[in-house]
Amino acid sequence: MKQYDVILVLGSQPDYRTWKFPSHTYKSLDRAIELLNQGVAPYIALSGDHALKYDNTGIVQPFKECDLEEEYVLSQGVAPKYILKEGESRDTLAQFYYLKNLVFIPHNIKKVLMVTVPFRVERIEFLFHKVFGPDYTVNFETVDYTEDEIYRSEAFTLEKQAAWLKDMPDGDDAWLKDKFYDAPIYQFWKARDIERLQTETDDRKKYLI
Secondary structure, eight states: OOOEEEEEOOOOBBBBBTTTTTHHHHHHHHHHHHHHHSOOOOOOOEOEEEEHHHHHHHOOOSSSSSHHHHHHHTTOOOOOGEEEEOOOOOSHHHHHHIIIIIIITTTTHHHHHHEEEEGGGHHHHHHHHHHTTOOEEEEEEOOOOOOOOOOTHHHHHHHHHHHHHTHHHHHHTHHHHHHTTTSHHHHHHHHHHHHHHHHGGGGHHHHHO
């Protein structure tokens, strides 16, 4: 089986009513644990503080996503020495920025196997190569999901992020420094989140998830 430096599972926005992740996040963690136990990589990397959308809509998440992921992984028998994490990020782009600088560079990680859902792969792969550049490689293993868990704005988000990042050379993560979370694109997301929340108050979960 192919060897990697790390198996990566990104944090996902939990349901604010239960503070549980979507089912595909737990499936991703389970698969990552299986791969770790098979010797595919020496570490599992976990990522995420909380969703920026919660900041924009006034919801306070009582934990970091990476900590809740770690708690689950530990409960499945994984020793702490096999777990790496970053807990600074509030969106996918920031996840890769902080993973690169706080986790991957210090641990000399270059070859990544990411476990995720199929509908996220296109945007994740674009952002990965944008932030990490040609010295890093990523492969994907996907897990099942339910229809109601699909992130329906993935294509729109990718379009907006690609337009914003078009002048950033691949791998030049310094270009992003000091742009979290007040660059114009973040102001756009904030205005959009507030507008959508105001028009969907009768079905808040539909909007937030």
